[in-house]
Amino acid sequence: MDLMKEKKFGYGCMRLPLLNKEDQTSFDYDLINKLFDTYLEKGFTYFDTAYTYHGYHGEEAVRKALIERHPRDSFQLATKLPLRDFKDNEDMKRIFDEQLTNCGVDFFDYYLLHNMGSNVYQKCCKYDAFDFVVKKKTEGKIKVVGMSFHDTPELLEEILSEHGNGLDFIQLQINYIDWEQPNVQSRRCLEIANKYNKPVIVMEPCKGGTLVNIPKEAEKLMKDYNPTVSTASWALRFAASQKGVFRVLSGMNSMEQVEDNTSFMADFIPLNEEENAIIRNVAKIINLNTAVQCTACEYCTHECPKNIAIPKYFALYNSIMRTTGSFSSQMVYYNNIAINHGKASECIGCKQCERACPQHLPITTYLKDVVEKFEKNSIIPTRK
Structure with missing residues (x-):
């Protein structure tokens, strides 16, 4: 052929x-x-x-x-x-x-x-x-x-x-x-x-x-x-x-x-x-406008012990980093996702996500950036 x-x-x-x-x-x-x-x-x-x-x-x-x-x-x-x-x-x-x-x-x-x-x-x-x-x-x-x-x-x-x-x-x-x-x-x-x-x-x-x-x-x-x-x-x-x-x-x-x-x-x-x-x-x-080069393949989430919605959080983080004004809508999305998933701050640093990532991204480091943007001084709903 x-x-x-x-x-x-x-x-x-x-x-x-x-x-x-x-x-x-x-x-x-x-x-x-x-x-x-x-x-x-x-x-x-x-x-x-x-x-x-x-x-x-x-x-x-x-x-x-x-x-x-x-x-x-x-x-x-x-x-x-x-x-x-x-x-x-x-x-x-x-x-x-x-x-x-x-x-x-x-x-x-x-x-x-x-x-x-x-x-x-x-x-x-x-x-x-x-x-x-x-x-x-x-x-x-x-x-x-x-x-x-x-x-x-x-x-x-x-x-x-x-x-x-x-x-x-x-x-x-x-x-x-x-x-x-x-x-x-x-x-x-x-x-x-x-x-x-x-x-x-x-x-x-x-x-x-x-x-x-x-x-x-x-x-x-x-x-x-x-x-x-x-x-x-x-x-x-x-x-x-x-x-x-x-x-x-x-x-x-x-x-x-x-x-x-x-x-x-x-x-x-x-x-x-x-x-x-x-x-x-x-x-x-x-x-110049993309903070995290994530493709949302979700390989990182398959064995996450805390069920952290990593690609979804990175998408919101990228959206915020491109925004010069208010980012209240992204905050609402983050809070909604965190109801049924682990928050970025719940990462335990096991790095299974980094081993699975086809892009070889430093995911645990980026999750700390997500915490800074979305969780500091923010009220996150309790997960059910």
Whole structure:
């Protein structure tokens, strides 16, 4: 299969629309069905989910909205082996079989080692995770094997030099904010993937929505150049324009997003030199206005002993840091969230969140900043 000839746009299923944002299983199937159907009608076929998405229920949601409603040959399905979750060789097999059941399929078109990094690499070597997925490919249970990666270029090179023969592609976080960020290093990681001739799928091209709702000053630069296109289109086109990238994912949860993204990705046109210059200026403005580079993936919350709503607090904190006047509305949101979640001040410093964070953020330090903004001299409701 020549991956570089594949359609450049995929549907990311990490943030499917919900009826109740506090309940990760309350899927809005009426809307999800319409979104999936429209995406398929536009000529696109690739759906990306994972074992851990939506509190370990994401695969089942994709089965109900996609697999049970469309012929198997009308779509491509990707899911992932959770590297933090499996215990040993037998557990990998158990999880894989469970995923086939969750999704209601006999094979996966694409299958990835999920969230590879220094915290799980030695574990994968110990239990032969790389050999496991290759074996499943040989058995016909997987068509294309890959790895999603969140770590340093140096580790990526080590992995590809040792295990690259078994990997058909790499999934990387690439966007114009993380292009030179020292904690992500999108550009360098992409260069390593190109060095080893590994085609790349891009995740987080809009950085969890950060590059959709950008400062007015930055948005003006884009609108002055082309007033008819969305800010999201700039982010997706930046990612898709990079050498070696064969697909860009977008986690769409509204019809407007599906219609917009499919419109410019159907006949993709790479960024020109002038557009790239605008992107660089936009990135500078955003970096000056974003205190915490969080993508709201929520990996940090899965094992938090205090049930602290970390991404939600960081979103409110970023909003406050961009505000020059009153921030009473953000305070109200913080107080409401704290009723059913741990306050930022309840952090015990165990740092499991930092070990889980794909962005390698100093979360416990940032939580102290949140405390300063939201809890000092503020009345927080008692949690039920």
